[in-house]
Amino acid sequence: MARALGAEPGGILSLDALLEEHSEAIEYDLIAFGLRLRMLGTDALCWADLRSIVKHLPLDSALLRVIHPEASRWKVAEHLLADVSDSLRWLAWARTDDGRRGRNQPEPIARPGRKSNRERVGTATELDQMNDFLGWNE
Structure with missing residues (x-):
């Protein structure tokens, strides 16, 4: 079956499922672009137009907020503020007795899509597997 240049199978079906x-x-x-879904299939809004719009929506779009609600609340400013806060808490901790002994390090602010330090700590088996992968156990 011949396909148009750059066409992917299931494009309309994928859009239909998303819709x-x-x-x-x-x-x-679409309203922000002066369009409506009822225009879909007309010269005003063809399926290829809808695909392009959906594929390149800005990070603050309604669709991305619905699909990724937690991540959509965090913009660059929020990530930077969390980094600054973590750094200040770490600096304050570093001047304490615990900091000098390297214990009870403060937990960073939870961020969407990132596991906490406690969740990241691997087991000895996982570390051995990583060392094998890196070739450090040879």
């Missing part, structure tokens, strides 16, 4: 699940958010985002 079934998140039509209200997509409609809201």
